Amino acid sequence: MTTSQQIPAPGAEMEHYVRGGEFDPKSVEKLTPEQEKVYLASQLRLMWWKFKKHKLAVWSGVFLLLLYGSILISEFLAPYGLNNRHVDFIHAPAQSIHLFHDGEFVGPFVYGMSYKLNMENLKREYTVNKTQVQKLRFFCRGESYRFWGIWKNNLHLVCPAKNGTFFLHGTDRLGRDVLSRMIYGARISLTIGLLGITISFLLGISIGGIAGYYGGMADMFIQRIIEVLQSIPSVPLWLALAAIMPVTWSPIIVYFGITIILGLIDWTGLARAVRSKLLALREEDYVLAAQLMGARPSRIIGRHLVPGFMSHLIATATITIPTMILGETALSFLGLGLRAPITSWGVLLTEAQNINAVALYPWLLFPVVPVIMVILAFNFLGDGLRDAADPYK
Amino acid sequence: MFAYIIRRILIMIPTLVMISVLIFTIMEWPPGNYFDTYIAELEAQGEAADLQEIEELRKEHGFDKPPIGRYFHWAFGLLQGDMGYSFEYELPVNEVVGSRMWLTLLVSFVSIFFTWIFAFPIGIYSATHQYSWGDYGLTFVGLLGLATPNFLLALIFMYFANIWFGVSIGGLMDPEFKNQAMSWAKFVSILEHLWIPVIIIGTAGTAGMIRRLRANLLDELQKQYVTTAKAKGLHPFKALTKYPLRMSLNFFISDIGSLLPAMISGAEVTAIVLSLETTGPLLIRALKAQDMYLAGSFLMVLASFTVLGVLISDIALALLDPRIRLQGGSTK
Numbered sequence: 142m143t144t145s146q147q148i149p150a151p152g153a154e155m156e157h158y159v160r161g162g163e164f165d166p167k168s169v170e171k172l173t174p175e176q177e178k179v180y181l182a183s184q185l186r187l188m189w190w191k192f193k194k195h196k197l198a199v200w201s202g203v204f205l206l207l208l209y210g211s212i213l214i215s216e217f218l219a220p221y222g223l224n225n226r227h228v229d230f231i232h233a234p235a236q237s238i239h240l241f242h243d244g245e246f247v248g249p250f251v252y253g254m255s256y257k258l259n260m261e262n263l264k265r266e267y268t269v270n271k272t273q274v275q276k277l278r279f280f281c282r283g284e285s286y287r288f289w290g291i292w293k294n295n296l297h298l299v300c301p302a303k304n305g306t307f308f309l310h311g312t313d314r315l316g317r318d319v320l321s322r323m324i325y326g327a328r329i330s331l332t333i334g335l336l337g338i339t340i341s342f343l344l345g346i347s348i349g350g351i352a353g354y355y356g357g358m359a360d361m362f363i364q365r366i367i368e369v370l371q372s373i374p375s376v377p378l379w380l381a382l383a384a385i386m387p388v389t390w391s392p393i394i395v396y397f398g399i400t401i402i403l404g405l406i407d408w409t410g411l412a413r414a415v416r417s418k419l420l421a422l423r424e425e426d427y428v429l430a431a432q433l434m435g436a437r438p439s440r441i442i443g444r445h446l447v448p449g450f451m452s453h454l455i456a457t458a459t460i461t462i463p464t465m466i467l468g469e470t471a472l473s474f475l476g477l478g479l480r481a482p483i484t485s486w487g488v489l490l491t492e493a494q495n496i497n498a499v500a501l502y503p504w505l506l507f508p509v510v511p512v513i514m515v516i517l518a519f520n521f522l523g524d525g526l527r528d529a530a531d532p533y534k
Numbered sequence: 535m536f537a538y539i540i541r542r543i544l545i546m547i548p549t550l551v552m553i554s555v556l557i558f559t560i561m562e563w564p565p566g567n568y569f570d571t572y573i574a575e576l577e578a579q580g581e582a583a584d585l586q587e588i589e590e591l592r593k594e595h596g597f598d599k600p601p602i603g604r605y606f607h608w609a610f611g612l613l614q615g616d617m618g619y620s621f622e623y624e625l626p627v628n629e630v631v632g633s634r635m636w637l638t639l640l641v642s643f644v645s646i647f648f649t650w651i652f653a654f655p656i657g658i659y660s661a662t663h664q665y666s667w668g669d670y671g672l673t674f675v676g677l678l679g680l681a682t683p684n685f686l687l688a689l690i691f692m693y694f695a696n697i698w699f700g701v702s703i704g705g706l707m708d709p710e711f712k713n714q715a716m717s718w719a720k721f722v723s724i725l726e727h728l729w730i731p732v733i734i735i736g737t738a739g740t741a742g743m744i745r746r747l748r749a750n751l752l753d754e755l756q757k758q759y760v761t762t763a764k765a766k767g768l769h770p771f772k773a774l775t776k777y778p779l780r781m782s783l784n785f786f787i788s789d790i791g792s793l794l795p796a797m798i799s800g801a802e803v804t805a806i807v808l809s810l811e812t813t814g815p816l817l818i819r820a821l822k823a824q825d826m827y828l829a830g831s832f833l834m835v836l837a838s839f840t841v842l843g844v845l846i847s848d849i850a851l852a853l854l855d856p857r858i859r860l861q862g863g864s865t866k
Contacts, residue, residue, distance in 0.1 A: 229835070346670035346686045366552070372795065372840040372844065373553060373557070373833065373836070373837045373840070374796070374802070374836050374840065375796075375799050375803055376837060377799065377817060378560075380802075382560060385560065385563045385564050420788060469681060470683055474685055474802065475818060477822075494807075499689050500697070503693065506693075509686050509690075512686075514729070517677055517681045520680065528538045
């Protein structure tokens with residue numbers, strides 16, 4: 142021991158350092174504003190950020206929003222009415238939009254068509270008449286319609302030239318414009334998926350909830366029912382159920398009938414997901430706490446358990462909507478689903494049911510395009526939602 | 535293992551009973567029955583129906599008794615392999631269905647093999663080359679297959695076959711074989727026609743399977759034991775096939791259960807568009823005409839195939855995976 146490090150005398154002041162300024166106990170773990178934004182963000186916000194990264198999903202979402210928006214104003218968007226027949230243009234081919242005529246810019250226009258009946262095979266032949274330039278009009282007064290069946294109006298987004306035609310996707314066997322019918326058909330085809338998924342959602346959550354929460358006999362029984370429903374091939378089962386509906390029913394009731402059928406068969410997958418989640422979650426302490434406080438099972442399931450995995454359920458549901466849309470299309474195509482005068486994409490496709498129609502009038506297959514696009518979009522959106530559903534991962 | 539199989543078979547019994555009750559209820563649901571429809575149809579055509587004969591048929595098939603009796607009659611008949619009587623064809627259902635059922639099965643099973651043959655390598659490629667151009671391209675093609683309804687694919691196929699080859703591709707065999715007994719020539723003819731429906735039906739299933747296999751394999755590839763294996767210098771091929779692939783094979787087999795109903799569903803619709811000699815077109819007609827034993831027995835047999843398929847896949851799974859075998863439970 143050296144003399145310079147002597148122990149100070151008792152009570153004497155020791156050498157020490159005091160830092161000036163205020164004391165901040167959190168100075169070490171201080172968050173930068175950017176970090177604070179992330180760590181304090183709500184779950185919903187985190188999901189949104191994660192979802193935004195999935196570009197394809199975002200664009201699919203925008204596309205679907207636009208489509209669903211369009212069914213609000215179908216009358217305005219469609220150049221022709223749903224059932225307007227153009228007897229001079231039966232099975233007319235699709236007209237394409239041009240911008241230049243003879244090297245000169247005229248804006249969007251279509252060439253006129255001249256029609257000739259081929260007397261040898263009685264085939265209607267349309268030839269493009271390059272001399273007739275029919276300029277399209279926008280935000281124009283055209284055929285009058287009743288907006289939502291109530292207000293009389295005649296404003297259209299696009300109309301053909303005066304005395305001209307504009308069949309972007311051709312016409313069908315009654316001379317009705319396929320494009321306009323597709324725009325109107327979206328109303329039925331798009332909503333049927335939503336209504337169907339709502340039914341299947343309600344059934345799936347309540348039945349799966351009961352199975353998962355109570356377990357035991359109820360679970361056993363519900364599991365068997367699900368197994369039964371899943372082992373019957375869905376299309377034959379749809380067909381059988383659709384065949385039950387009397388032919389005398391009005392189309393609108395048939396529409397609801399179809400949604401119920403689609404929903405009734407589809408809930409099993411959701412119920413399974415709900416059940417397995419609940420089986421794990423019902424052992425949590427907060428459930429016990431709720432039970433001790435006297436909450437009813439319906440409240441515990443609906444208020445405490447389901448919100449915990451709601452985002453997963455929504456993602457699952459998004460992926461199953463295409464099944465519904467395809468189901469409706471297939472049923473209608475086979476003649477057991479919707480019938481005219483209700484117009485859905487499936488009903489439109491019944492026009493192209495045999496090989497002759499497909500070979501002679503391929504434009505009748507155009508309604509396939511929106512079907513495929515919507516299904517792809519729902520798949521991408523569902524993928525994005527599923528990734529975003531668990532933002533802490 | 536033996537106990538597991540026995541238990542698994544016993545579980546099938548209540549399932550099958552419930553399926554039969556459900557199907558019978560659906561068949562009984564619509565008001566009226568085949569005879570009412572038949573009489574109404576004849577009257578609409580201005581013909582008088584032979585009421586005496588119809589009344590006898592009605593009695594013979596128990597339509598004067600409550601449905602319960604008819605159900606048991608039908609169910610016990612099924613157990614003995616008797617599928618009832620088709621009113622429309624005026625033949626036992628067994629004879630009407632006969633070869634059609636086998637063709638449906640043939641188409642479905644070949645489609646499943648098609649699905650496997652294509653989905654397996656593509657799924658593995660997609661998972662091992664994640665986010666490469668190949669992965670994106672294959673995923674997109676797969677999604678497109680998933681998004682296109684079967685019947686539309688059938689129509690499009692017919693369209694292009696018509697344009698390119700100028701032939702109609704409907705049917706499952708050359709017309710001259712239609713009512714012949716099975717022979718080598720007929721078999722060859724069936725094989726020649728089979729590939730189109732198989733491609734159409736298999737596409738959606740293939741697409742779905744690629745997606746699931748890719749996701750499964752990706753999960754497995756991210757696990758630490760794979761990293762360890764690679765770090766130790768195991769050959770990449772072996773590091774892929776020895777463990778991760780084996781793990782995702784499990785799912786491959788358990789997928790039969792969901793694949794089979796989907797295949798049969800797809801086969802029905804496609805069959806109607808392509809006018810194949812399978813059960814699809816017959817089923818639709820039977821449903822529309824309320825030919826209840828024909829339609830009901832059909833549905834029942836199709837559902838039984840699925841239940842059987844799930845059983846086989848469960849047993850195969852138990853054989854493959856000791857964890858399932860030893861736990862004695864079915865897969866979750």
